[in-house]
Amino acid sequence: MTHSHPYEGNEVREKKPTVLKGLVFLLLLIAIGAGLFYAATRLRSAEGPKVAHDAPAPLTVAVVTVERTDAFDLKESYTGLAEARRTSMLGFASSGRIAEIRADVGDKVKTGALLAKLDTRSLQAQLASARAQVQEARASHDLALSTVQRQRQLKLQGHVSQQRVDEAEAQANTALARVEAAKAQADTLRVQIDLAAITAPFDGVVTQRLSDEGAIAAAGQPILELVEKSHLEARLGLPAASAALLEPGKEYKLVADTGEVTARLRNITGVIDANQRTVGAIFDIENPEAIDAGAVVRLALDRSVGEEGFWVPVKALSAASRGLWTVYVADPSGGGWNAVPRPVEMVHSDGDRAYVRGPIQPGERVIVDGLQRITPGMPVTPRESQRADLSDD
Numbered sequence: 001m002t003h004s005h006p007y008e009g010n011e012v013r014e015k016k017p018t019v020l021k022g023l024v025f026l027l028l029l030i031a032i033g034a035g036l037f038y039a040a041t042r043l044r045s046a047e048g049p050k051v052a053h054d055a056p057a058p059l060t061v062a063v064v065t066v067e068r069t070d071a072f073d074l075k076e077s078y079t080g081l082a083e084a085r086r087t088s089m090l091g092f093a094s095s096g097r098i099a100e101i102r103a104d105v106g107d108k109v110k111t112g113a114l115l116a117k118l119d120t121r122s123l124q125a126q127l128a129s130a131r132a133q134v135q136e137a138r139a140s141h142d143l144a145l146s147t148v149q150r151q152r153q154l155k156l157q158g159h160v161s162q163q164r165v166d167e168a169e170a171q172a173n174t175a176l177a178r179v180e181a182a183k184a185q186a187d188t189l190r191v192q193i194d195l196a197a198i199t200a201p202f203d204g205v206v207t208q209r210l211s212d213e214g215a216i217a218a219a220g221q222p223i224l225e226l227v228e229k230s231h232l233e234a235r236l237g238l239p240a241a242s243a244a245l246l247e248p249g250k251e252y253k254l255v256a257d258t259g260e261v262t263a264r265l266r267n268i269t270g271v272i273d274a275n276q277r278t279v280g281a282i283f284d285i286e287n288p289e290a291i292d293a294g295a296v297v298r299l300a301l302d303r304s305v306g307e308e309g310f311w312v313p314v315k316a317l318s319a320a321s322r323g324l325w326t327v328y329v330a331d332p333s334g335g336g337w338n339a340v341p342r343p344v345e346m347v348h349s350d351g352d353r354a355y356v357r358g359p360i361q362p363g364e365r366v367i368v369d370g371l372q373r374i375t376p377g378m379p380v381t382p383r384e385s386q387r388a389d390l391s392d393d
Helices: 021-042 121-157 162-195
Strands: 059-067 072-084 086-092 096-101 114-118 197-199 204-210 222-227 234-239 251-256 261-270 281-283 298-305 310-313 324-333 336-350 354-356 365-367 381-383
Touching: 072 336, 114 121, 121 162, 162 197, 234 298, 251 281, 281 324, 336 381, 365 381
Parallel strands: 059 381
Antiparallel strands: 059 365, 072 234, 072 298, 086 222, 096 114, 114 197, 204 222, 234 281, 251 261, 251 298, 261 281, 310 354, 324 336, 324 365, 336 354
């Protein structure tokens, strides 16, 4: 039995463009083109295309009038530390067991005060033995002297020869040497006993306690740190040119966090530090009770720098090449003003102003704002700034 497809026998007809459709499409294109042409002619000015003939209005800029100066005052500040003139790490000359420490951190002590001592019982016993040896040597020396006296009497009587006298005198001299040796040994033990105690070498305050009683201290091991409080000095590093302005023996004011202190310049090293490139200046603080050791102090100096130039606001500078800067000057030209760039070199900066040198004439007007909108030769209208303060105080 034969099955037929349900769509079998239907023909698929291909759509073909007709002449009528083509004419309609062509007429539509013509209508669109005509509309565009009409719109263009209606919108166009009867006078033709607009062309700008007038120059743009000059940009209003703030300016300051600069004046040349032969020098400027430089305010310098140098920092240093207030330090104790003497600081000692105290320890024992020999090793031993610490028997007593009488000082603690923060204690103020006077010169000669006992701070710590070792157990000296063994040394005391050795000293007692040395004293006994001294007594024994003295007894032997006394006996030798008596023997010499008797031998001399017998020699006068002709009972002994000169040889016996000489031998007695030699024995007496040997006994005397033994006395001196025993005394030296006893003195050595006394010194060791004295060195077994730590006394304050100067008036000061104990700032560190590094050991306690019962510990075995090695020779030279730090036990206490003593800082001299009554004499403070300040060490500051200054450039050689600034240090040359200081006078040894003269009083200066140093500023610390607690206020001003008076200091007298003791000395200037006169040697430039290889790392800091500064010269050391040492000041003796006259009122050390007004400041703590280790406090930061500052010295302010005024120095005149003989360099011709101008003060200008920092905001009037724009970076140039080779370490130079550029300022724009409002230069009169043909009844108007133009922005003219001038290269300058910055000598010193002080807050919001800078001291520069370059081809600027006294009385010229330097533009101080809107530099990002200014190009060389651009017409500007200068307006004197009321906020600029370029005076050299």
